[in-house]
Amino acid sequence: MPTVGSSAQGPMSSLTWSAACGRIAGAASGARQPDTLAAARDALMETLQDWDSRHDWRFTQVVADDITVTASTDTFELPTNYKKPYVAYLVSNKVPLWFIERGNWHRAFPGQTDRQIPRYYTLYNDNETGLGELYPLCGVGDTLKVLYYRSMTYSDSDDAVLDIPKRWEGYILHGAKGLLTLGKVAGNKAERYMQLYEAGIARAKQDDRRLPDQFLAFQPPDQMTSTRWLRENTTWEADMGY
Numbered sequence: 001m002p003t004v005g006s007s008a009q010g011p012m013s014s015l016t017w018s019a020a021c022g023r024i025a026g027a028a029s030g031a032r033q034p035d036t037l038a039a040a041r042d043a044l045m046e047t048l049q050d051w052d053s054r055h056d057w058r059f060t061q062v063v064a065d066d067i068t069v070t071a072s073t074d075t076f077e078l079p080t081n082y083k084k085p086y087v088a089y090l091v092s093n094k095v096p097l098w099f100i101e102r103g104n105w106h107r108a109f110p111g112q113t114d115r116q117i118p119r120y121y122t123l124y125n126d127n128e129t130g131l132g133e134l135y136p137l138c139g140v141g142d143t144l145k146v147l148y149y150r151s152m153t154y155s156d157s158d159d160a161v162l163d164i165p166k167r168w169e170g171y172i173l174h175g176a177k178g179l180l181t182l183g184k185v186a187g188n189k190a191e192r193y194m195q196l197y198e199a200g201i202a203r204a205k206q207d208d209r210r211l212p213d214q215f216l217a218f219q220p221p222d223q224m225t226s227t228r229w230l231r232e233n234t235t236w237e238a239d240m241g242y
C-alpha cells in the first residue's frame with residue numbers, strides 16, 4: 001500500500017517509542033521510574049491522537065491498490081486504517097467520482113436500482129473493514145482508483161518509530177510533556193509545554209500546506225478558453241469578428 005506525499009514532507013521520524021517516552025518522562029524527573037514511563041507512554045499516545053484529529057496531514061495520503069469493479073459491483077473493500085477520502089475515479093471510463101454522503105444520495109434518488117457508469121461514491125466503516133459504495137449502482141467493468149487519508153499509526157511497541165515527519169518530533173514531545181506534567185509538577189511547567197505544543201502544531205500545519213510547486217487550481221490550456229471551443233455552431237472567423 002504506497003503512501004504518497006511523504007517525499008514532500010522530508011524524512012520520517014526514526015525516534016522510537018522507548019526513546020521518546022524516556023525523554024518525556026524526564027520532564028517529570030522520572031525517566032527511569034516505571035510508573036512515570038508508563039504515564040509518559042499514555043501521554044504520547046494521547047498527543048498523537050490529538051495530532052491526528054486536528055488535521056488531515058499530507059504524509060498520511062495513501063493510494064489504495066487497484067480495485068476491480070464489475071457490472072454487479074455494489075460495494076468495495078478498503079483497508080481498515082482509512083480516515084477520510086479525497087479522490088476517486090474510474091480508469092478505463094476516465095470518470096472522476098464525487099464523494100457523497102449515503103443519506104444525501106438516498107434522499108435524492110430513493111429506490112434507484114438502475115446500473116450505469118457510477119458518478120459518485122461514499123466510504124464508511126463496516127465491522128472491521130472500510131467499505132465503499134458506488135452510485136448509481138455499477139453497470140460497467142472498470143478499475144477503480146481511490147486515494148484517501150489513513151489514520152496515524154499508534155503502535156506503542158518499544159522499537160516502533162513515531163509516525164510523524166522527523167522535523168515535527170519536538171512538537172509532539174512538547175505536547176506529551178505538557179500532559180504528563182499537568183497537575184504533577186509545581187509551577188507553570190505544564191502550561192509552558194502546552195503553549196509550545198500549540199505553537200508547534202500551528203507551524204506544522206503551515207509547513208504541511210506549503211508546497212512551492214503545487215498548482216493551486218486546475219486551468220485548461222489557453223487554447224481551450226476561447227469561445228470557439230465553448231459554443232456549438234460557431235466558427236473561428238465569427239469569433240474573431242471577421
